Amino acid sequence: MAAFDEPTTVPKPVAGFDPARAAIGPLERLVLSSVDGLASVAEVAAASGLDAGDVCTVLGRLAELGALEPATPSPVTEPAPPPPDPTTAAPAAPSGGGWDRALLDEPGDLDLDVRNMVLDLFHALDEFDHYQLLGVARDADRKAIKSAYYGLAARLHTDRYFGKNLGSFKSKMEAVFGRITVAHDTLAAKQRRAEYDEYLKDRDRSRAYEKLLQWATVDSASPTPMPRAAATPAQPRILPPPPPSRAVPPAPPPSRAGGLLDRALQPSQASPRAPVAPVPPAAPAAPAAPPSEPKLVAPAGPVPLSPEQERARRLAAAQRLAGNRVSAARMVAANPSAPRIAAPTAEATRAATETLKVRYQDSVEAARRATIKRLVDGADEAISKEDFVTAANHLRVALTHADEAELRAKYESVNLKAREILADTYLKQAAYEESQEKWREAGATYAKAADARPGDPNIAAKAANAMRRDGRDLHAAARFGEVAVQKNPASAEFRVTLGLVYFDAGLLLRAKSELEQAVRLAPDDSKAKELLVRVKSAIG
């Protein structure tokens, strides 16, 4: 099962495997139903709504039973540390990072496992928060934090390898040690931990909202009402983008709440797939008999399902999960587009079938209502706590169940508030990052804040400045600088900022023009004048 640990591995079903003959339970069936030879382990996990770890275990078992081809490592090299779930913060055990594997063979005295550990952590330094770095949960107590730190320090302190040839690992180990020490020092001190937690909370909230925004965009753009579970662009490092042939709209991660049945009823949980091939009805005397050809048919892209198909699929899923065998007849009956096969059954049987069908539809509808109610209740509770991001999140999911005007209006108003709050959160977050001189992060966060509050030139200017300090994306810096100047052409300060960006980018003539404007606007600004002289001398 080890091979299914890699979230990018694609489990492949074995053609002709008969789940009915194998001793598999509902859980395995659920997972197997999501395996189509194209979805990766992570996607299967998202589609089934199960924990990634559980999915690995189940996939391993299925492979043992012969339902799946033995896993081979994914050919895709993915620069991803394991998906850090910011809400639960499971201890992160990084593996297989995007670093140069050749470093493992670098001459030196370090053991391979230490090398792996150093490289994993070193390349995750930007990515991981303090908790992930130490590999502890967010609610870990002081003792657990200390113990984790000591464990890492005992392995990563260069003194443990005194006089040994550490090659390029020495500086990396020192960098990692410095960071884990900061992490420990922050988390072991009450006050500092509280401040840091506050920052993380802000960051999580904005991340959650980013996802939300993404779905909303997808929602309006996509014809399908049920976005498939897949990687969201907001977390490109966590899950690989789906291959182009299967480009599907991103979808929210499955809700953790609710039982299996509940989850299965949610339309967003299952993969769109061509309807199950029609099969001859089994004799009513043997209702437990399985469809004789439970072959999985590969989907041909994101095909929107007809409402009937959808209902049938839901029903089937519900039945499967309830542990019942689906009568082929009922499935066919629920699916008018499929060729009907004359049923040699009596009127009584037909009536019974109808009754059952109605009962199922009722229960489906009841479950749907319950889900909506739960979501709306959750949203109301969040609103009462002024957590508009969570509220908007709940309402948006509720909308996928029933697009009702009242619900939509509520969502829109909450969404507006959430956007406002988000902008504030971003600004706070960016200010913290700025104070830590994390220019790259500050630039990105200011950019998001600018998106959330597009009318504010100050934010755009700050984004431009942070990006300039980082120096990695001067194009983006120039874009933001231009926005700031455009919104407030009379600000000499914005023009100086933009001028500096141009200057750094080597666009001397543009820099000159901006700075000239700045000098004209604020003749007393010595910095602008100073820079102008410099630019002119650079032009020659």
Add this chain to the structure above:
Amino acid sequence: MERVIGIDLGTTNSCVAVMENGAPTVIPNRGGYKTTPSMVAITEAGKKLVGHIAKRQAITNAENTVFAAKRLIGRKFTSPQVKNAIATSAYRIVEGPHADARIQLRGKTFSVPEISAMILQEMRVIAEDYLGGPVAKAVVTVPAYFNDNQRQATKDAGAIAGLDVIRIINEPTAAALAYGFGKDIEKTVAVYDLGGGTFDISILEIGAHGVFRVIATAGDTFLGGEDFDARIIDWLVEGFQSEHGIDLRQDRMALQRLKDAAEKAKCELSSTRETEVNLPFIISSGRNEALHLQRVISRETLEQLCEDLVDRTVDICRQTLQDAQLGKEDIEEIVLVGGMTRMPRVVESVAEFFGRDPCKGVHPDEVVALGAAIQGAALLDTKHEMVLLDVTPHTLGILTAGGTFRGLIPQNTTVPTSRSETFTTSRDNQTAVKILVMQGEHEKGEQNELLGEFVLTDLRKATKGQVEIEVTFEINADGIVSVNAKDLETGRQQAIQVTATSGLTQQELKQMIDSSQGEMLERRASEEEEGTKQEAQRLIAEIDKLFPQVEQIVASSDFGRDATEKARGILQKARAAVSKGDHAAIKEHMEALGRTARMFRGVVQKTS
């Protein structure tokens, strides 16, 4: 497995230890003592004396006997500490060529590292004699509060003594290592170290996986047993002056006797309630009348005299806890280190302050050397699962405009670490900026210790405050500081590795190492020569004694007469060589002497 020794280079006494079969052991010196006085003397004949022999002759050779050289190591001649030492020392302290303090003995000037090297070399020899083989590596301890210059000077002293000092560690940290080593405990420990010359307090966390993490460390490099002695000396001198009107401080020899007596009295008062200081013929009255000093001192008197000293240590403890944001209740164990912690009043004060009795399981004089040996073994041999996470004892930063010190890496930061900050120019059209790297806690730059300097040039001309310079400090696990300055606009960078200045140039250091190595070889050689000479003398004496008897026995034969004649010739030549001290000649005659002695013994045995 390479041998590494741990040396506690103390102000008054030094101690050496080694890891043997997984347990740290203190190595006794030739006299059987586990500690050796940190004293060096030059005799009238120009001979170097170290340790107990130096101490024994200190009274008669006060001006040429160095004690407490540790107080001077790595310090500027103009520092108040050196001024203080000049006032209280019988030996002469002069200014060196690099503004450092040097010591003049019999007309020759020694740098302080050279003096310390003599002690380290003695410790090395003690270890080599015990281990029966050469020792090249050592971990040496210093007070936690030593700055980088003092640490570097100590390292240099090691190099002069022919030792590769693989790590300098703090004394209280070493004590904690010795206390916690192999105990598998998780505790927060305070180490209170009141030694001969320095006071240190360190707070450590002993955690899982053999991790020893220093949380905070502080101290006073000029507060120790010597200060307690000085109080007693003052008390004695003043009493004597009011009685006889004579200032004993003017007489160097009297001062040395007072010093010894004061130290002895102080030690005795740790176990008795009162003691008598008795120094007959301390000085002449000027009317050719010898005066004696005889006075009883009680423990209460001593405690009164030194009350403020003890209070100062407690104040430092309080401050350290506060800096570490810890309460007294967080401290789960107190380890006492240093000879001064034998004083009952010190123990009481510590127990009173922390609200618990200090740990009694460690030997205050030996624990530091043991810890150094443990650290040495842990560094060289990975099978010891132990790692020490140390901190920077002082804030590291740069001098900014107006003489203000700007700290970048605060004190008590766990190393390795790095920090950066952006600075700007302070004058218009400034094209170069001098980066002065300093260490200390004072806001005013001049109060801090200058570690090094470098110049970042070719800045663009601009009004002040326009050019941004990013300064990055980095300290690695070996405690080496590197500083990198970068002009943010041009990307121009300049970096240095800050080598603290011990007061010696590289060239001087090299010369000292060479000459010390030469001396060491000479010492080994002269020890061997001395041995041969003694053996020759012993043989000559034996032959002399047997000669009449043998002559008598063999007188009857020509052959015998011939043999005795020959023996007489050999004796004569050997005697001449011994009296001339001609080593080569002695060696040449050794075989013949041995043969003759054997023959004589045989003749006597056969006939008797």
